[in-house]
Amino acid sequence: xxxxxxxxxxxxxxxxxxxxxxxxxxxxxxxxxxxxxxxxxxxxxxxxxxxxxxxxxxxxxxxxxxxxxxxxxxxxxxxxxxxxxxxxxxxxxxxxxxxxxxxxxxxxxxxxxxxxxxxxxxxxxxxxxxxxxxxxxxxxxxxxxxxxxxxxxxxxxxxxxxxxxxxxxxxxxxxxxxxxxxxxxxxxxxxxxxxxxxxxxxxxxxxxxxxxxxxxxxxxxxxxxxxxxxxxxxxxxxxxxxxxxxxxxxxxxxxxxxxxxxxxxxxxxxxxxxxxxxxxxxxxxxx
Amino acid sequence: xxxxxxxxxxxxxxxxxxxxxxxxxxxxxxxxxxxxxxxxxxxxxxxxxxxxxxxxxxxxxxxxxxxxxxxxxxxxxxxxxxxxxxxxxxxxxxxxxxxxxxxxxxxxxxxxxxxxxxxxxxxxxxxxxxxxxxxxxxxxxxxxxxxxxxxxxxxxxxxxxxxxxxxxxxxxxxxxxxxxxxxxxxxxxxxxxxxxxxxxxxxxxxxxxxxxxxxxxxxxxxxxxxxxxxxxxxxxxxxxxxxxxxxxxxxxxxxxxxxxxxxx
Numbered sequence: 001x002x003x004x005x006x007x008x009x010x011x012x013x014x015x016x017x018x019x020x021x022x023x024x025x026x027x028x029x030x031x032x033x034x035x036x037x038x039x040x041x042x043x044x045x046x047x048x049x050x051x052x053x054x055x056x057x058x059x060x061x062x063x064x065x066x067x068x069x070x071x072x073x074x075x076x077x078x079x080x081x082x083x084x085x086x087x088x089x090x091x092x093x094x095x096x097x098x099x100x101x102x103x104x105x106x107x108x109x110x111x112x113x114x115x116x117x118x119x120x121x122x123x124x125x126x127x128x129x130x131x132x133x134x135x136x137x138x139x140x141x142x143x144x145x146x147x148x149x150x151x152x153x154x155x156x157x158x159x160x161x162x163x164x165x166x167x168x169x170x171x172x173x174x175x176x177x178x179x180x181x182x183x184x185x186x187x188x189x190x191x192x193x194x195x196x197x198x199x200x201x202x203x204x205x206x207x208x209x210x211x212x213x214x215x216x217x218x219x220x221x222x223x224x225x226x227x228x229x230x231x232x233x234x235x236x237x238x239x240x241x242x243x244x245x246x247x248x249x250x251x252x253x254x255x256x257x258x259x260x261x262x263x264x265x266x267x268x269x270x271x272x273x274x275x276x277x278x279x280x281x282x283x284x285x286x287x
Numbered sequence: 288x289x290x291x292x293x294x295x296x297x298x299x300x301x302x303x304x305x306x307x308x309x310x311x312x313x314x315x316x317x318x319x320x321x322x323x324x325x326x327x328x329x330x331x332x333x334x335x336x337x338x339x340x341x342x343x344x345x346x347x348x349x350x351x352x353x354x355x356x357x358x359x360x361x362x363x364x365x366x367x368x369x370x371x372x373x374x375x376x377x378x379x380x381x382x383x384x385x386x387x388x389x390x391x392x393x394x395x396x397x398x399x400x401x402x403x404x405x406x407x408x409x410x411x412x413x414x415x416x417x418x419x420x421x422x423x424x425x426x427x428x429x430x431x432x433x434x435x436x437x438x439x440x441x442x443x444x445x446x447x448x449x450x451x452x453x454x455x456x457x458x459x460x461x462x463x464x465x466x467x468x469x470x471x472x473x474x475x476x477x478x479x480x481x482x483x484x485x486x487x488x489x490x491x492x493x494x495x496x497x498x499x500x501x502x503x504x505x506x507x508x509x510x511x512x513x514x515x516x517x518x519x520x521x522x523x524x525x526x527x528x529x530x531x532x533x534x535x536x537x538x539x540x541x542x543x544x545x546x547x548x549x550x551x
Contacts, residue, residue: 182379187398188348188349189347190371190446191399204383284385
């Protein structure tokens with residue numbers, strides 16, 4: 001537990017800095033109100049009023065914590081005000097998109113490793129796809145899919161897959177090519193087919209690379225799902241929660257939804273890290 | 288060419304092999320002529336860069352000669368590879384860390400489509416041969432480097448190819464294990480009548496094991512001497528102290544020296 005002290009130190013610094021910033025950013029509103037009422041306010045009077053405004057520029061940490069707590073545990077999980085409810089909507093799109101993205105990424109990587117034409121043609125497109133801002137292309141995807149009658153979960157999942165396939169392709173190409181020349185020669189001496197080489201050597205050898213990519217990919221999936229909820233006027237999901245918060249100036253709600261998304265991402269990455277640890281240890285690949 | 292009663296298993300006629308490199312072409316093999324008969328135990332000995340490993344790899348169809356003709360079992364090396372004519376033991380064990388020792392030995396058997404029962408039987412047999420019985424369920428990282436290399440030899444023995452190509456397989460092992468495995472290899476060779484090509488740095492190892500010793504020298508890689516061993520096929524370890532053994536060792540050393548192989 002030697003690392004506990006530095007971790008707590010960083011946390012305390014962040015929280016103190018946040019409080020300082022919220023005082024600084026929220027104080028002008030308090031002063032304006034006082035000026036309009038023709039009152040003179042001292043800093044000691046301003047300070048408490050920066051901590052619990054209804055629509056602060058930057059909510060204080062305890063406000064966000066309270067809103068987060070209320071959103072997560074304060075009501076039935078089926079309530080439209082429950083962050084669990086919205087989180088679940090986003091999570092389902094994230095998981096579907098992550099599944100599609102990871103599968104697509106793995107298949108593309110297998111194609112790239114086995115086919116010279118794909119090696120030279122797919123990668124530039126994959127890279128180009130990631131240079132397009134997702135905010136620009138997300139509405140297009142939703143509109144196009146909507147016009148062919150695909151609505152709801154699937155368009156969001158596709159946006160999510162669009163972001164998550166890329167790290168998986170890059171990592172898997174590297175992983176599938178990780179066996180050394182001697183190992184490839186050895187399979188050649190046994191006259192192993194390409195399929196056997198893939199199945200017995202390349203895929204197992206690529207797993208450490210795959211897990212690293214999946215951790216990046218799942219976080220990107222969540223971003224994709226949230227972004228997919230924003231331009232469409234979706235009524236549910238963390239993205240919708242962020243959007244409605246910004247419509248009504250509910251900054252506390254926005255921050256609570258952001259933190260809920262961060263917790264969700266941390267949870268997803270932790271789940272993959274757990275699977276990684278168990279798998280690699282069982283395979284004797286743990287370092 | 289000496290013994291026409293046995294059909295040639297490997298026949299090299301004027302084999303040349305040139306590697307293109309950034310500094311220009313490098314002649315790895317120059318005008319190599321060699322006939323290996325069925326059941327021969329041929330050692331290739333020479334300093335680094337003499338092309339002994341390249342020659343072995345050309346026989347295995349892992350390199351393609353740029354000139355001359357090379358035949359294995361009367362076919363092209365690649366056709367021989369496809370018919371799984373040889374087992375190849377590399378310098379490094381190259382075991383898969385995610386497979387147990389038994390699983391690693393089973394790997395070529397799986398690829399070649401042996402039945403489950405036959406795989407198990409063969410794995411047990413070759414594990415016993417390299418004295419790793421009881422280690423089948425261990426993972427490679429649980430074994431010493433020497434034991435890993437023994438497992439890799441077991442893996443090459445598992446599918447009973449007629450030809451065994453070995454690239455300094457015992458180079459990483461200690462003297463005692465090496466002596467023992469040399470003896471085991473001779474027994475295996477006598478029992479199965481395999482044809483063995485064996486690359487080594489060690490003069491005693493080459494002389495002890497071989498029916499024929501091919502002495503090579505570098506720049507360009509070529510054969511400088513081929514010594515047919517007068518030693519009997521039955522070879523106890525003590526044979527190393529006989530005058531015949533020492534005479535052959537001496538001739539190998541002379542051959543290496545004649546090839547200017549230790550000139551810097």
